[in-house]
Amino acid sequence: MRRDIFQAIADPTRRAIITLIALQAMTPNAIADNFHTTRQSVSKHLRILTECELVKQEQQGREIYYSLEVEKMKEIDKWLNQFRKIWETRFNQLDKVLSTMKKQKK
Amino acid sequence: MRRDIFQAIADPTRRAIITLIALQAMTPNAIADNFHTTRQSVSKHLRILTECELVKQEQQGREIYYSLEVEKMKEIDKWLNQFRKIWETRFNQLDKVLSTMKKQKK
DNA sequence: ATTTTGCGAAACCGATTAGTTGCATATATA
DNA sequence: TATATATGCAACTAATCGGTTTCGCAAAAT
Numbered sequence: 001m002r003r004d005i006f007q008a009i010a011d012p013t014r015r016a017i018i019t020l021i022a023l024q025a026m027t028p029n030a031i032a033d034n035f036h037t038t039r040q041s042v043s044k045h046l047r048i049l050t051e052c053e054l055v056k057q058e059q060q061g062r063e064i065y066y067s068l069e070v071e072k073m074k075e076i077d078k079w080l081n082q083f084r085k086i087w088e089t090r091f092n093q094l095d096k097v098l099s100t101m102k103k104q105k106k
Numbered sequence: 107m108r109r110d111i112f113q114a115i116a117d118p119t120r121r122a123i124i125t126l127i128a129l130q131a132m133t134p135n136a137i138a139d140n141f142h143t144t145r146q147s148v149s150k151h152l153r154i155l156t157e158c159e160l161v162k163q164e165q166q167g168r169e170i171y172y173s174l175e176v177e178k179m180k181e182i183d184k185w186l187n188q189f190r191k192i193w194e195t196r197f198n199q200l201d202k203v204l205s206t207m208k209k210q211k212k
Numbered sequence: 213a214t215t216t217t218g219c220g221a222a223a224c225c226g227a228t229t230a231g232t233t234g235c236a237t238a239t240a241t242a
Numbered sequence: 243t244a245t246a247t248a249t250g251c252a253a254c255t256a257a258t259c260g261g262t263t264t265c266g267c268a269a270a271a272t
Contacts, residue, residue: 010116041261062218062269070193080183087176168239168248
């Protein structure tokens with residue numbers, strides 16, 4: 001049971017579920033309708049997403065509404081930050097090359 | 107063989123390798139020195155990272171230097187974009203609440 | 213009160229995964 | 243030329259994964 005965010009978003013079905021419930025809470029049945037798989041399978045995915053706190057539940061009678069814990073998604077963004085510095089630097093370097101080329105044209 | 111970026115960064119060792127070679131190219135042996143695993147195991151991880159183009163190789167005599175393909179990392183950032191809109195909206199809503207509280211204080 | 217509906221949990225199964233061990237190959241070095 | 247070094251690759255193994263089937267429970271509908 002590794003159960004961290006990166007392992008959670010590794011599965012394409014789970015990524016699709018995340019996108020699906022990002023804007024509005026949905027029940028497992030409603031979610032399953034969107035995929036070619038069983039409710040139980042979706043239920044399993046939701047358990048994994050819940051365990052790593054990417055998703056939160058809200059019981060309403062016998063129905064359970066699942067919605068995205070957007071804050072948790074920021075952790076992926078935070079991890080990307082270390083590389084963002086690098087690709088921004090690379091971009092600046094390309095920028096320099098381009099402006100040098102322009103100058104040479106003149 | 108799924109081999110997409112999300113599956114590639116799911117493994118903690120692979121994430122560590124990515125961070126390690128982000129700033130400077132390294133050989134498999136040098137990389138393996140940083141982990142409690144064998145060189146062959148690192149070699150396997152590098153193969154997976156290379157296959158999904160997150161990493162590029164540069165042969166130098168009998169040594170092979172591996173370095174990060176920063177551009178590819180942007181694809182994760184691109185996927186995050188759809189959620190970025192949401193969490194920015196949430197932040198703005200919190201902003202409104204805070205400014206309302208300030209007004210009420212006055 | 214009985215049936216239907218919405219759900220999670222457990223047991224099972226085939227596929228995949230990460231890691232190890234044992235090679236083979238190519239490039240240095242003595 | 244013989245040896246040491248750097249590496250990738252294939253075969254194997256235990257663990258994990260995603261999916262299905264079956265079950266039990268609680269809430270709603272009849």
